[in-house]
Amino acid sequence: MTGRYSANTGLPFAMYPGSVAGLPPDMPTLPQLMRKAGYSAHMVGKWHLGHSQPKQGPIGRGFESHTGSYMWDLESYTKLMWDRPWTKPYGADWIKAHENGSYLHYPETRHSTIALTEEAVTVMEDHKKKTDNPLFMYLSYNAAHSPLQPEASWLEYCSSIPHLWRYQYCGMVVGLDWGIKRVADAAKEILGENTIIVVSSDNGGSVWFGGLNEPLRSGKHTSFEGGVRVPAFAVDLSGGKYLGRGGREFKGIVHISDWLPTFLSLARSSNLYQDLDMDGVDQSKALATGKRERRTVLL
Numbered sequence: 668m669t670g671r672y673s674a675n676t677g678l679p680f681a682m683y684p685g686s687v688a689g690l691p692p693d694m695p696t697l698p699q700l701m702r703k704a705g706y707s708a709h710m711v712g713k714w715h716l717g718h719s720q721p722k723q724g725p726i727g728r729g730f731e732s733h734t735g736s737y738m739w740d741l742e743s744y745t746k747l748m749w750d751r752p753w754t755k756p757y758g759a760d761w762i763k764a765h766e767n768g769s770y771l772h773y774p775e776t777r778h779s780t781i782a783l784t785e786e787a788v789t790v791m792e793d794h795k796k797k798t799d800n801p802l803f804m805y806l807s808y809n810a811a812h813s814p815l816q817p818e819a820s821w822l823e824y825c826s827s828i829p830h831l832w833r834y835q836y837c838g839m840v841v842g843l844d845w846g847i848k849r850v851a852d853a854a855k856e857i858l859g860e861n862t863i864i865v866v867s868s869d870n871g872g873s874v875w876f877g878g879l880n881e882p883l884r885s886g887k888h889t890s891f892e893g894g895v896r897v898p899a900f901a902v903d904l905s906g907g908k909y910l911g912r913g914g915r916e917f918k919g920i921v922h923i924s925d926w927l928p929t930f931l932s933l934a935r936s937s938n939l940y941q942d943l944d945m946d947g948v949d950q951s952k953a954l955a956t957g958k959r960e961r962r963t964v965l966l
Contacts, residue, residue, distance in 0.1 A: 668697050668716060668728075670927030670945035671790060672965050678882075681715060684739055684757045684922065689717020690728060691890070697927045698729030701803040704936035707794055711735055711787045712807030726764050726796045736760040736785045741809050743779045743816040767805050779809045779817055780839075784846035802858060803930070806850065811839035813876040818842060836877025851902065857920045860904045861962060863933065867899035890966045909933055911955035918960035942960060 669690065674677050682688050690696070696707035710730040717723030718737035725733035737760055742903040749757040764770035775782050787806045794802045817838025825837035847866060854862050871894045872878020874886040880893030887894055899921070903910035923946035925965045928940050944963070952962040 668815065668927070669694055670697070670924050670940060670947035671737035672922075672924060672946045674921065674965070676948060677714065681737060682717070684743070684945045687719040689723030692722065695940075696728045698725075698803065700729075700927070700931055701934065702729060702731075702935070702940045704934045704941055705800060705930060706803040706934065707731060707798055707800045708805075709733075709790045709794070709795070710802045710805045710807070711790060712805070713809050713833065714764075714807070715740075721764075724824065725766070726766055726966075731766045731795050732764065733789070734763045734764070734790075735747050735783060735807070736809065740813055741779060742814055744776060745807070746775060746779070749814070778816070780842040780846050781818075783808055784849050788857075791853055791857045794937065801861075801934075808843060810843050811836055811872075811878075813873070815877055821845070830877075833879065836868065836872070836879075836945065855904050860906070861955055862883075862904040864904070866900070866901075867923070867926075869923070870894060870899040871897055877917055895966055909951070909955070915957065916956060917954060919950075919953055919957075920961045920964055921950055921953075921962045922947065924948075929954075 676694065676816050677691055678688060681918065695880065698710070700867050704709050705934040709723045710733045714725050714726070715738045721727050724737065739760065740906070741748060741760060744791070746759045748758060748760050749756050759774070761775045762772050783806065783889045787804065790804055791802065797876070801804040815832065815835035817835055820840055821838040821841040822834065824841045825834050827833040828837055851864055854864060871886045874880070878886050880886050883891070883893035883896055885891035889959040901910055902915065907913060924945065928937070928945060928947045928949040929951050931937055931940055932949045937949065948961045951959055952958065
């Protein structure tokens with residue numbers, strides 16, 4: 668979201684409920700810069716970069732609208748936040764907010780993966796009706812985070828897994844597969860072929876609630892490869908105009924901070940980040956050609 672390593676944002680770790688921390692107000696964000704490049708910017712899903720004041724949330728940091736949650740472990744259906752199963756919940760976390768100052772906290776009872784998927788489709792449909800600007804949409808799913816509450820139909824694909832947590836985790840990932848396909852199909856239909864879709868995880872699977880990162884060591888909350896090396900893919904619906912021929916595997920290093928300069932470069936607006944002293948590297952040419960742009964990374 669900032670093009671910087673987390674240590675250089677003042678937020679080196681995820682914020683707990685009650686935290687007053689947030690991104691520095693003078694630090695430009697990806698939606699703010701994309702809007703300077705002529706894009707509309709909307710967010711669907713989990714934020715987790717500041718929640719104690721509206722100016723710290725998605726709307727305050729550049730998005731025109733946000734539907735979803737601010738942070739933490741959410742029950743998939745009730746949207747209650749828990750610290751431990753044997754304590755009382757902190758409360759519910761689900762909101763629809765807009766740049767004009769209007770907002771609504773409401774009881775979204777659909778599974779969070781389903782709710783976020785359908786909201787993402789709605790955002791694209793509304794955008795198409797209202798403006799000719801290109802769209803930057805950030806969709807941040809809660810899944811496959813705990814608590815593990817997949818839909819029963821998703822578990823049908825996981826029946827060969829005997830371990831309960833692995834079985835449930837598999838179900839959550841099946842739901843993600845459905846949601847990503849639904850959004851990708853809708854993007855092609857609504858936005859057209861002049862569209863790029865990037866899918867990436869924020870960290871490795873949590874081995875204490877069903878994640879498995881073999882052959883990589885360990886998982887979430889560690890700097891071992893199982894915690895920081897994650898799968899990702901990018902799809903160029905234009906057939907290769909932006910990212911080159913499809914079906915290739917990129918062997919280079921890509922850090923999450925690279926997406927900000929990469930997206931701005933693809934939007935032909937590299938000038939917007941040239942003087943911001945970022946840690947991220949423009950990977951647009953690397954993804955198109957296979958040539959490595961990054962040699963080192965700070966974990």
